[in-house]
Structure formats: C-alpha cells, structure tokens
Amino acid sequence: MSFIFTDEQTMLLDAATRLVEENGGSAAVRAAGASDRGYDAAVWQQMVEMGWSAIVVPEAQGGLGLGQVELSIVAAAAGRALLPSPLLSTAIAARALVLAGTPAQQDRWLPQIAAGELTATVALTGVEGCYRPGDVAATLRTDGDGYRLDGSAGFVLDGHDAGLIIVAAKLDGEIRFVAVPRGEAGLSAERLPWLDITRAAARLGFDNVTVPADAVMAGGRFADVLAFANATLAAEQMGAAAAALDITVDYAKQRVQFGQPIGAFQAVKHALADLALLVEAATSAVWYAAACADQRPEEFAEAAATAKLMASDAIVKCSADMIHYHGGIGYTWEHDAHLYFRRGRTSASLFGDADAQTKIIADAIGLGAETNDAA
Amino acid sequence: MRLDFTPEQEAFRAEVRTWLDAQLSGEFAHIREIQGISEGAEQRFPWERHLGRAGWNQLSWPKAFGGREANLFEQVIFHEEYARSGAPGRLSHVGLELVAPTIMAFGNDEQRQRFLKPTAEVEIIWAQLFSEPNAGSDLANVQTRARLEDRPGGQVWVLEGQKIWSSFAQYSQWGMALVRTEPGSVGSKGLSMLLIPLDAKGVDIRPIRQMSGGSSFNEVFLDGAETAAANVLGAAGEGWKVAMGTLTFERGVSTLGQQMGFRNELDHILRVAKENGAARNPGIAKRLARAQAELRTMRYTALRMLGGSGLSLAGLTYKLYYTSWHQRLGELAMDVLGPAGEIAVPGSDAYRLQKMYLESRSDSIWAGTSQIQRNIIAERGLGLPREGKAAR
Numbered sequence: 112m113s114f115i116f117t118d119e120q121t122m123l124l125d126a127a128t129r130l131v132e133e134n135g136g137s138a139a140v141r142a143a144g145a146s147d148r149g150y151d152a153a154v155w156q157q158m159v160e161m162g163w164s165a166i167v168v169p170e171a172q173g174g175l176g177l178g179q180v181e182l183s184i185v186a187a188a189a190g191r192a193l194l195p196s197p198l199l200s201t202a203i204a205a206r207a208l209v210l211a212g213t214p215a216q217q218d219r220w221l222p223q224i225a226a227g228e229l230t231a232t233v234a235l236t237g238v239e240g241c242y243r244p245g246d247v248a249a250t251l252r253t254d255g256d257g258y259r260l261d262g263s264a265g266f267v268l269d270g271h272d273a274g275l276i277i278v279a280a281k282l283d284g285e286i287r288f289v290a291v292p293r294g295e296a297g298l299s300a301e302r303l304p305w306l307d308i309t310r311a312a313a314r315l316g317f318d319n320v321t322v323p324a325d326a327v328m329a330g331g332r333f334a335d336v337l338a339f340a341n342a343t344l345a346a347e348q349m350g351a352a353a354a355a356l357d358i359t360v361d362y363a364k365q366r367v368q369f370g371q372p373i374g375a376f377q378a379v380k381h382a383l384a385d386l387a388l389l390v391e392a393a394t395s396a397v398w399y400a401a402a403c404a405d406q407r408p409e410e411f412a413e414a415a416a417t418a419k420l421m422a423s424d425a426i427v428k429c430s431a432d433m434i435h436y437h438g439g440i441g442y443t444w445e446h447d448a449h450l451y452f453r454r455g456r457t458s459a460s461l462f463g464d465a466d467a468q469t470k471i472i473a474d475a476i477g478l479g480a481e482t483n484d485a486a
Numbered sequence: 487m488r489l490d491f492t493p494e495q496e497a498f499r500a501e502v503r504t505w506l507d508a509q510l511s512g513e514f515a516h517i518r519e520i521q522g523i524s525e526g527a528e529q530r531f532p533w534e535r536h537l538g539r540a541g542w543n544q545l546s547w548p549k550a551f552g553g554r555e556a557n558l559f560e561q562v563i564f565h566e567e568y569a570r571s572g573a574p575g576r577l578s579h580v581g582l583e584l585v586a587p588t589i590m591a592f593g594n595d596e597q598r599q600r601f602l603k604p605t606a607e608v609e610i611i612w613a614q615l616f617s618e619p620n621a622g623s624d625l626a627n628v629q630t631r632a633r634l635e636d637r638p639g640g641q642v643w644v645l646e647g648q649k650i651w652s653s654f655a656q657y658s659q660w661g662m663a664l665v666r667t668e669p670g671s672v673g674s675k676g677l678s679m680l681l682i683p684l685d686a687k688g689v690d691i692r693p694i695r696q697m698s699g700g701s702s703f704n705e706v707f708l709d710g711a712e713t714a715a716a717n718v719l720g721a722a723g724e725g726w727k728v729a730m731g732t733l734t735f736e737r738g739v740s741t742l743g744q745q746m747g748f749r750n751e752l753d754h755i756l757r758v759a760k761e762n763g764a765a766r767n768p769g770i771a772k773r774l775a776r777a778q779a780e781l782r783t784m785r786y787t788a789l790r791m792l793g794g795s796g797l798s799l800a801g802l803t804y805k806l807y808y809t810s811w812h813q814r815l816g817e818l819a820m821d822v823l824g825p826a827g828e829i830a831v832p833g834s835d836a837y838r839l840q841k842m843y844l845e846s847r848s849d850s851i852w853a854g855t856s857q858i859q860r861n862i863i864a865e866r867g868l869g870l871p872r873e874g875k876a877a878r
Contacts (some may be wrong), residue, residue: 112488112489112490112491112492112495112559112789113487113488113793114487114786114789114790114793115487115793116487117487120487180487360868360869360870363870364869364870364871370874371871371873371874372870372871374864374868374870374871375870375871375872375873375874376873377857377860377861377873380860380861380864380865380868380870381857381860381861381864383864383868383870384803384806384859384860384861384863384864384867384868385860387799387802387803387863387864387867387868388803388806388807388863391787391799391800391803391807392780392783392784392787392807394790394800395783395784395786395787395790395800396779396782396783396786398487398786398790399489399782399783399786401487402487402488402489403489406488406489406490407489413778413782414782416779417779417782417783420776420779421779421780421783466772468779469771469772469775469776469779470775472775472776472778472779473771473772473774473775475778476756476774476775476778477756477760478756478759478760478765478771478774478775
C-alpha cells in the first residue's frame with residue numbers, strides 16, 4: 112500500500128503544471144473560452160504532443176495505456192487554471208469506447224484520438240441535464256440492416272466542435288452507446304449560452320440520423336462511463352478548488368485593514384481553514400477514486416461518487432468564499448473569482464449532482480430500495 | 487499509488503486477527519461487552535496488561551525498548567484489526583500514545599530504562615497533567631509551580647497547584663505534568679515537564695462526572711506533592727518544547743484504529759435505520775450516504791497523512807475533520823432513532839447511540855478545540871499571519 116506518486120507520475124504532474132502555467136492566465140483563458148471552438152487549438156496541440164490525448168487509449172490502439180491516476184493528474188493541473196481544452200470530453204469518450212466499444216470500433220476511432228487527429232465527446236443526457244437512466248432523450252430504432260437515431264441531448268461538452276460523439280440512446284428500453292461522427296446528416300449542434308464561460312457545451316439534435324449496425328456498442332455500461340466521467344471531472348474540480356483557496360489565501364496575506372493583513376483576523380482565517388478541510392477531503396477522495404479505477408473496480412462506483420461529492424463541495428464553497436474574501440474587487444468582472452464560481456456550479460451538476468452521487472453511495476451501502484423516490 | 491497490502495502485510499494481518507480472535511473467544515470473551523469511554527475499568531486493565539505482555543502495545547517501538555519496530559502499515563493493520571475485533575478502547579492510551587513517545591524523544595537513558603517497559607505492560611498507568619482551570623486552550627498560562635528543595639535523600643521538586651481534565655488519572659500511578667519552575671516567568675518560558683508519582687502524599691485526585699454520566703476526567707490537586715529532582719523530562723526550563731512534542735503524538739497511527747470504531751458506529755446506525763424504517767426517509771438516507779462518503783474520505787486522508795513526510799496540511803486538518811464528522815454522526819443517530827431513541831435502557835441500541843451522541847460533544851473541545859485547530863491550520867498550514875498584538 113502506498114499513497115505517493117511514482118517517479119513517472121511526478122514527472123507527468125510537473126510537466127502538466129508547467130504547460131498549464133505557461134498557457135493559463137486570465138486573459139488567455141477568457142479569450143479561449145469565448146472563441147468559437149471554446150478552446151485554443153494551439154494549446155490543445157501542445158497537450159497532444161505531451162501525450163494527454165493518448166493517456167487512457169490502450170497501447171494496441173496507439174495509446175499510452177496509462178490509468179486513471181495519470182488522467183486525473185493532468186485533469187487536476189488543467190483545472191487549477193480553468194484552462195479550456197477538449198481534454199475532458201475526449202478522454203471520457205475514449206473511456207466509453209474502451210469500456211463498451213467492439214474491437215472494430217476501437218480500432219477505427221481510438222488511434223485517431225490518441226494521435227490528436229480527432230477530438231471526441233459523450234452525449235449522456237437530455238436537455239434537462241439530469242443523469243438518471245430515464246433522462247436519456249435519444250432513441251434508436253431499427254431501419255433495415257441498421258438503425259436511425261432521433262431525439263436530443265444536452266450539456267454535451269465541446270459538442271459543437273468534437274469530431275466524434277458517443278451518444279447514449281435508448282434501444283428497446285436499454286441504453287446503448289452509438290458512435291456518431293460530426294457532419295452526419297440530421298445531426299445538429301448548437302453551443303449553449305452556459306453559465307460557465309471557460310468551457311463550451313452544446314445541445315445536440317438527432318433527426319433521423321443514419322446509424323449503421325456496426326456503430327452501435329454493447330449495452331450495460333452507462334453507469335460505468337458516468338463513473339469515469341465523474342472521477343475525472345472531480346480531479347479537475349479539486350485542482351480548481353485548490354487554486355481558488357491559494358489565490359484567496361495570498362490575498363488575505365496582502366490586504367491590510369485595521370492595521371493588519373485581513374488573514375490575521377480569526378473571522379477570516381477560520382473560514383479559510385474550513386476551506387482547507389474541503390480541499391484536503393477532495394484531494395483524498397479524488398486519488399482514492401483514481402486508484403480504485405485502476406485497481407479495485409468493485410469499489411469504483413462508490414469511490415467515483417464520493418470523489419464527485421467531495422470535490423463539488425470544495426469547488427462550490429471555495430469559489431464562493433473566493434469572491435467574498437476578496438471584497439468588492441472579487442465581485443468585479445475583471446477578477447477571476449467568478450470564473451471559478453461559475454465552474455463550481457456547472458461542474459457540480461455535470462454528470463450528476465449531489466443527489467445523484469448520494470444515490471449511488473446509498474445503493475452501495477444497501478439503502479438502494481429505500482431511496483427509490485429519488486430515481 | 488497502491489491500494490492493496492503486500493502478501494507479507496496480509497500475513498501479518500492474519501497473525502493479528504488469529505491472536506485477537508483466540509483471546510476474545512477465550513479468557514477475555516467478556517471484554518467485548520464493555521461500552522463507553524470509561525466503563526468496566528477493573529476488567530479492562532487485565533486485558534491491556536495481557537496485550538502488553540504479548541508485545542502489541544509496543545509494536546512500533548524500537549527493539550531496544552522491547553518493541554517490534556513494526557512499520558507504519560503493520561501498525562495500521564494492527565489498529566484496524568483491533569477495532570474490528572470489538573475490543574474496547576484503551577484506558578492506557580495516555581501512557582502508550584503520549585507519555586512513552588515523549589520519554590523516548592526527550593528522556594534520558596535512565597528514564598527510558600525505568601519507565602518504558604512497565605508502561606508498555608501497563609504496570610504503570612499514566613495521566614497527562616497539562617490543562618489547568620485557567621490554562622485550557624491557552625496552555626502556556628500554566629500556573630502550577632514546582633521548586634527544588636533539599637531532603638535527606640537528595641533534592642526533590644515540590645509542587646503546588648491544580649490540574650484538570652486529566653483522563654483516567656483516578657487509575658494512574660504516575661503523571662506527566664507541565665509546571666512552572668522559574669518563579670515569575672510568564673507564558674511558554676520557565677516551564678518544565680516533570681514525572682510525578684500520584685500515589686504520594688500531597689496528591690488529591692477527584693473524578694469529574696461528565697454530561698454523559700461516566701467519569702474519565704479528573705481534577706488533580708497538588709499540595710506539596712514531591713518527585714525526585716531527576717524526574718524532569720528534557721532540561722528544566724524546556725517544558726514547553728517537550729509539551730509541543732507530546733501534542734504532535736496525539737494524532738498518530740491510532741487514528742486509523744479509531745476510524746474502525748467510527749466504521750462500527752456507522753454500521754450500527756445503518757442497521758438500526760434499515761430495521762426501524764428511518765432509511766426510507768430520503769433526507770435520512772442522504773445523510774447516511776454522506777456520512778459514508780466522508781468516512782471513506784477520512785481513511786484516505788489519514789493514510790495520506792501517515793504516508794507523507796513532515797507536517798502536511800492533511801495532517802493539520804485531520805482532527806477538525808473527524809471531530810466535526812463524529813458530532814454530526816451523533817446527531818444523525820438520534821434522528822435515525824426518532825423520539826423513541828430518547829427512552830433507553832442499558833444494553834439497548836438506543837442506549838449505545840445516546841451515549842455516543844452525548845460523548846461526541848467533547849470531540850470539539852479536547853486536544854485543542856476546533857477554534858485552536860482552525861488557528862493551527864491557518865497559521866501553520868496556510869501561512870496566514872498571527873493576530874496582531876493590538877487585537878489580543
């Protein structure tokens with residue numbers, strides 16, 4: 112048993128931190144988020160060159176075949192600066208292909224993803240943004256040898272830009288993943304005016320989209336894909352929460368009122384200590400979930416839900432207090448506090464909010480039947 | 487980052503479990519029935535001596551002091567297995583977890599020879615004599631005085647003052663006392679750490695009845711109590727440094743075992759909630775799930791803290807995190823029981839959970855209140871400045 116990174120993981124963390132520091136910064140992050148793509152393609156290209164698009168792709172498909180710990184390391188680094196990129200969406204889509212795809216589907220798409228030639232995303236829910244199986248709003252129906260896809264999807268990360276969309280769709284009541292390439296006839300995508308302005312999400316429409324039989328994946332992996340999505344998102348949230356706390360602590364050391372730094376006053380320092388608790392809890396839960404993904408699949412669903420719950424608590428509270436303890440300046444558009452605050456809210460809902468995560472945990476401890484009203 | 491224990495560590499776990507199971511189904515079977523912090527002392531001490539003679543109390547100690555030099559993970563395993571076995575917490579905790587490490591760190595060879603083995607074997611039970619009526623959170627305000635006087639057999643320290651909140655002092659033969667040895671000194675200067683016999687004249691120990699009904703704390707009145715001049719730990723005048731060393735031992739590996747105790751409590755509440763239908767209330771179910779998530783998180787925080795080197799932010803936050811969690815768990819337990827839980831006879835589910843509910847209120851007070859913890863986290867962990875003189 113060990114709770115420290117390997118030398119390779121430490122090197123990855125150092126490299127990721129450098130890349131994010133060199134490319135982050137308020138102006139760059141805001142400009143990238145506001146651009147048509149929602150990210151800076153040159154920054155993404157750097158990430159690709161560092162191998163980030165290949166982390167979870169198996170070596171057989173040209174990837175690095177690394178684990179969730181490595182993915183969480185780069186997600187956490189990017190999260191610190193809220194650096195926009197298709198890293199999260201593409202990694203989750205790659206996961207979905209690894210978990211549910213046929214060998215032919217994996218051989219077709221994963222090498223392109225690993226090489227950075229193709230970005231991808233997942234469409235897991237309807238336009239309401241809830242993540243119960245019943246919320247999936249895309250449906251498949253048979254048509255000759257293949258299928259047709261109808262309906263819609265909401266909160267699709269980078270959905271207006273991704274080259275490949277892994278869509279969760281209902282077929283005879285069961286959720287199946289379907290690989291839909293960008294540009295397919297009947298597929299429409301509209302970027303959403305999202306609360307989060309450092310990340311793009313789209314609403315997708317499916318109008319009689321042709322789906323060949325070999326684009327449909329095995330069923331039964333919806334909850335697994337969501338768990339990986341949440342474990343990765345939680346790492347990003349944890350990075351963002353830690354940054355929000357660090358920035359606020361620095362300010363509390365600099366800002367002088369009543370003849371001393373405001374961070375000397377117990378009313379302020381105790382509040383910041385409480386934030387440190389949340390960040391430390393998120394950190395523990397995130398690495399535990401990442402290690403479970405790679406080593407203890409039987410514990411992973413609960414661990415991922417726990418990580419998401421803890422990391423959401425941390426980013427939501429740290430970003431709110433980041434505004435507050437900066438005083439008036441924290442409430443201005445120019446200050447970055449609102450960027451973290453926006454990310455806090457949207458990331459807490461994305462892939463399932465606190466209610467959804469507690470439901471997963473309740474199931475794991477045998478309270479499942481009792482909380483059916485939440486389903 | 488590895489979650490699994492090695493085959494050698496698993497073999498050690500099997501050894502511990504086999505030994506505990508054998509003892510707890512034989513001679514000491516009755517020990518599992520004992521609940522609460524301070525109940526059943528007359529049965530618990532023989533059990534704790536038994537553990538010491540078998541070497542478990544001094545597992546991590548250097549071989550030179552009779553220990554087994556168990557590494558961190560073996561200690562974790564032992565504490566987990568101990569808690570899982572259902573045996574009660576240790577009345578000898580103060581000696582094993584606080585005094586012995588302090589003697590190892592600051593004592594001289596003679597003191598180590600004299601005290602460590604009997605402490606491990608629970609032949610000496612220790613009390614910690616730090617707090618005073620006017621020195622709680624502000625520990626440096628200690629007023630108990632000690633002065634050197636000549637006696638026919640040599641010099642002795644003579645003590646005058648009052649200590650309070652001393653856990654299990656009513657059972658103790660020795661105390662580790664932070665006292666003022668430089669007349670007129672103020673604050674953390676001029677203090678010394680003395681080891682004093684408690685069965686001598688001039689020592690009056692009075693148990694304090696707590697709000698939970700039990701008595702684990704005591705007042706200790708020192709009125710001309712004496713201890714040999716040699717019984718000073720570290721140099722005279724360096725008591726503050728020694729005390730700060732002791733306080734860092736308060737959050738050691740035994741926290742992992744304590745978490746297994748929390749696990750048992752949460753499992754108990756889950757069982758009751760399923761049986762009495764409270765778990766069907768979605769609000770209760772969510773709080774139970776959250777308690778589960780936070781307990782899991784706590785375990786990995788503890789392992790991160792113990793696995794790392796030096797004083798980490800995780801380590802600094804740990805006490806505040808678990809005590810807040812435990813107090814919320816007490817509240818949750820009472821909500822799970824409902825009004826019926828207010829009526830309890832000894833031995834019932836309600837009685838055990840009521841006791842936990844009451845006892846958990848001490849968590850935010852002892853070993854540095856939650857406010858002191860926040861100061862420590864902010865100042866030592868986050869590097870925030872101390873409050874200015876003008877505001878003090």
